[in-house]
Amino acid sequence: MNPILSAEHLTKRFTVVVGRKGLAGAVGNLFAPTKREIMAVNDISFSVEEGEIVGFLGPNGAGKSTTIKMLTGILTPTSGSAEAAGLVPYQRPRENARNIGVVFGQRSRLWWNLPVQDSFEYTKALYQIPEGVFRENLSYFSENFGVSEIMTKPVRTLSLGQKMRTEIAMAMLHNPRILYLDEPTIGLDVVGKNELHQLIRRINADRWVTILLLTHDVLDIERLCRRVMIIDKGSMIWHGGIEELKRAKGMEKHYHVLYESPCDPIQEPFIQVVQAEGQRHHYLCTEDVPMEVILPRILAVGKVVDFTVNDPPLDQVMRRIYTE
Amino acid sequence: MGAKITYYWRLYWTVLGMQLRSRMSFRLNFFVMLAGVFLREAATLALMVVLVRKFDGLAGWSTWEIAFLYSFVTLTFRNFSSFVGGIGQIPAFIRTGEMDVYLLTPSDPLFLINCRNTMIWRSFYNIGILAVTIYCAYKAQIAFAPGTVCCLAVLILCGMFILFAVYLIIYAVSIRVVEVSALLKILDSVYKQYMIYPISIYGRIAAWAFTFLLPLGLASYYPSGVLLGRVAGLTLGWGTLVIAAATCLWITAAFLLWRVFIRRYDSTGT
Amino acid sequence: MKQLWDYLKVSCKIELENQLVFRSNFFVSILSVVIRVAMLLALWSALYQGKTQVDGISLATMKCYTVVSIVFELFIACNVEQSVTGKVKDGSISMMLTRPASYPVTLFIEQLANTFQAVVVWVIPYLLVILLCGFARGVQLYLGPWFWASALGAYLLMFFYQLFFGMIAFWTQEISGFLQARDAVMLVFSGSMVPLWFFPEKLFALAQYLPFQAMYSVPLSILIGKITGPDIRSALLVQLGWLLGFWLLSQLCWRKSRRRMIVNGG
Known part of the structure; x- marks a missing residue:
């Protein structure tokens, strides 16, 4: 079977201006800024099979987000290549967007002042979701995840857990084949995390959607993933099953x-x-x-x-x- | 092609409806704001009339002709900010990384940014400014034949798109430079405060620059000038045609530049 | 007192550094002032075409007035109102109550630091440029004590004026529309765009009853010798009157809003 998501020697370099401290530094920067090259992602290769939930771990600034941005088509790699659901994402980002769902834990796509159903209507127009598919998905999420009771509530009145569930439901409305979850449990309490874990497992089983889970939280990984990739300072430092990881390390x-x-x-x-x-x-x-x-x-x-x-x-x- | 148009058409109205509903809560401020905006424009106009009258005209333009130029510029700027001003959020989105969200959809990002941040209900104000423009045109003795009215309409539209092109170019640059607020401030003030006078007063080099380099003149001096018959060697018909052609060129250039830069988007925002 | 002095020193340093952080922005800011000066000078030259004097003002005097007024605007610039309304909006205003120094005093120190930055980065370089380019040539500038007194008065008036409107933000959440209208009036009657002496008589008379002329027009008119002799004294008295008025008003508002904040818990 072909992998649904793969990366070959994926690499991204950035040039950044290094700010100097203090008044003298500020004046110096004005006339001669120092530049430095940063290896954000360094030669990463992996592949994910359809229907898997794979964890993607790493400390802040390790290159997780940069990798995901290349996989979702926002960034073009400096070298190497990636493929998602048969497309090269950064070459055809808009087509790729139809195949994927993305949830950012810290950046909402919901309409703050409006009831939840408006955000769903917006997604429907944005992704051109056929009426039948839209109704079906809506009833699926209403029945299983208590979305129905919050449909008419303005988003700003929702709890963090409810908001996250809504975000995931919204990302799944157009039946994506790959779902990227970026820190979905950030800020949630134990109960909220539990509910969210159940939801993620459930949609993975029911929808056969491949999930890439970016997280800091080891609990997320332990509960949801059988396989994990760990990245640090731009390089992959571990790639394999969780049991093997424990055994090896x-x-x-x-x-x-x-x-x-x-x-x-x-x-x-x-x-x-x-x-x-x-x-x-x-x-x-x-x-x-x-x-x-x-x-x-x-x-x-x-x-x-x-x-x-x-x-x-x-x-x-x-x-x-x-x-x- | 047809399917694409239907898609964007539907998307636009869906988003617009939601925008309106989500703004409804600030109704009182809406009207106070309306009064504030009106007073501001009226005050600047009055000030300018006082000044130009004191000096018996400017560079051969009469007071009412200058007033017409002023109202044309104001109308054009207002049209720009109410119909396509949503793209004004781009630098902020680049800075905060919010841009990512707009790049992750099947829609054209520029289209989506504009309609999710539109201020189209402000076009309500523009009716008043349009009335002032027409009054000034009448006072400046522009003869209202059907052809003139058509040209005026085309020129008002062209002005809006010229501004759109100029701003889009700066927003495209903001993808690499990140901090462009000072540049935008200059652009705003140059257009709103200095393009309300004939560009010929700024000297030959500046006039050339405002025609070819930073084409703000195409959204102020030239359209008003051809309507008033004050641009040497250009009749109203030809003038309108030339301005429309230049507008098309600038818009194309701006879109191309935007595409080049958005491909090199770094997403380095926080 | 020592504490306040230290706070002032730190604020000055931070303000100066902030100004230099974004390199392109800094250069563009310089450019923007240059453009403004060039455009306005061109405008006045065009207006004066074929005339030597209008209302007793020559082109050279008008050019000098324009350049000096831009520099003066940089000196007097104040963002106290923005700072207060911003803090009211995000709720961080209640933090200010816990500080040992009173909030208006803190604001004044921040304003001083802001001005220090403006003087070092903008005002001094432009003054040098004005002297080098000879804008002051042929114009009798009055730089005596009355000018400095009126400049100081304008500076303080600006501060208390903004403090007063900032304090009003405590009661009314959303006043941006009103502020727009107020700024429009100020634009006209301060004389920063078009000098007041070019106004028709009735508008000129109206301007005398508003506080805005005391912020720009009075010190600048004294500087270029448009106000002289006993008129200086009466203009300064009017300025002092406005200053005291806004000082009282802002103090009153501050007292009331502080009590309100303590009662409501911020």
């Missing part, structure tokens, strides 16, 4: 052991004893030591009744990747 493993009777904890340089009171022991291993080395040590100090191993949480893995 997560070295912090917690062992909770319940012994039959109280015993002394293990004494090894590579094992930290977090807790060892009576029968309950909690060990922490921060080095890359294989299971077959640790297991015999645990069994050696006493008879084991119960035993669990906890993988590291994803955010810890992320922190480690960025600091490496």
Whole structure:
């Protein structure tokens, strides 16, 4: 099967004026500005299959947005190429716009002073959505995501969660094949995030829409994606499944052991004893030591009744990747 | 082609309806604003009449002829800002990165920006200014034959499109330069405060520049001049034709420039 | 006092830096003043064609008046009103109450910093240009104490005038339409565009009863010797009257709005 979204050696360079500080600097800038070239995106390649939800992670200024802007057709890459749903997006941005839906968490497309339904009507005219498709989609979102009760409310009176759901519904009205979500859960509380995660999973399953999820929030990735791309300083530093990521990068493993009777904890340089009171022991291993080395040590100090191993949480893995 | 026209036609009316509804809440200010605008224009006109009368005309133009030029310029600027002034948001959109939203639709971005930010209800004011223009034309002894009226209508339209072209060129440049507010301020004031006099008074180089380089003269001195029969070597008919042709050229150039620059859009706004 | 002085110093530095941040904008601003001067001079020359004097004013005097009035406008420029209405709109005005210095005093210091910037970046260079280009040649300029007194008076009057209208923003949310109309009146009667002495008698008389002439026309007329002798004193008294009037009004408005803000919680 052909991938629906792919990038080959995608690269974008910007020239920026470097501002100097202070009064002397300001006068200097006036006459001789210093310019510098910035590698915003450096040789990124990947492909996404139809129907996948792929996470796109990276700290601020890592090049996430620049990549997305090239994929959506706003920017033309300096070199390399991209393809989305059979089109080269930056060559035919307007045609490409019909194939994609984009939601910016921080930039609304809704009409602030008007009821939600007006924004939908606007989308209908903008994307030339046929009446039948429009009605069908409207009823789909009304039934499943509580959009019907807010249809007549002015957008400015909606809660952040409602607004985000409306934004996503609006981006899906013209049946796009790829949906780009840029920080969709920003500013939401736990409940709001939960609802939004459900909605995203649901439309992915019902509509078979491919989703690229840009986020800071590791929780979004953990709940929604099976595959993740991590980008830092313009380069792809990890690309693959989440389980593999944890296995490869997560070295912090917690062992909770319940012994039959109280015993002394293990004494090894590579094992930290977090807790060892009576029968309950909690060990922490921060080095890359294989299971077959640790297991015999645990069994050696006493008879084991119960035993669990906890993988590291994803955010810890992320922190480690960025600091490496 | 037909399908495209239907598409943009429908889109325009949908958006316009929404714009009107979303602005309805500020009705009182609407009328106060109307009075303010009217007073401002009236005051500037009165001031100019006082001045030109004191000096018995300017560069061979009588007081009423200058008043006609003034009202023509004001009308043209008002038409520009109420019908195609929505594009005035472009520099702000470039600065804030809001431009991205307009580039991510199947519609032409320029069209969408103009209609989502239109001030078309302000054209309501223009009726008053049109009345003043016609009155000044009458006082300046322009004979109202059907042909003259047609030419006047065409010239008013051309003036609007010349301004559109000039501003669009600057907005296109703003894609690379980002901060153009000072430049726009100059352009506003040059047109509204200095193009209300015959450009010949600014010397030969400036007159040449306002004809060919920064064609504001094509939206002020020349159309008024041919209507008043004050441009040497140009009759009303030929003058109108030449101005219309120049307008087409400038519009084409502006669109081409816009396309070149929008392709190189960096989206560096915050 | 020391605190206020420090605040003034910091504000001056920031204002100066802000002016230079956008390089193209800075150069274009210079260009805009040059264009304005050139256009207005051309206009006056065209108007004076074939005449040596109109109402006792020669072309040379008129040219000098034009250039000087543009420089004076840069000196007197004030954005207190904008600053206050902006803060009322976004609600940050309530923050100002928590500061140790009273808000009008803070505003005045910011205005001083703004003027400092204008003088360093604009006024001084233009004055040099005026001297070099010889605009003042053949014109008797009066630079005695009365001129400086009237310039200072105009400066303070401008500040309190804007402060007063800024304070009005507390009561009325949306007054932009009214302000447009007011600015139109000001444009005519300040004499910044067309000097008042060219007005018909009745309009000239009306201008005498409005505060705007005390902002531009009085100091500039003293400078180029259009007002002399005992007339200077009466013009200055009128200016002082307006100054006191707007000072009182703005103080009153400030007191009332502060009480209102404390009651309503901002």
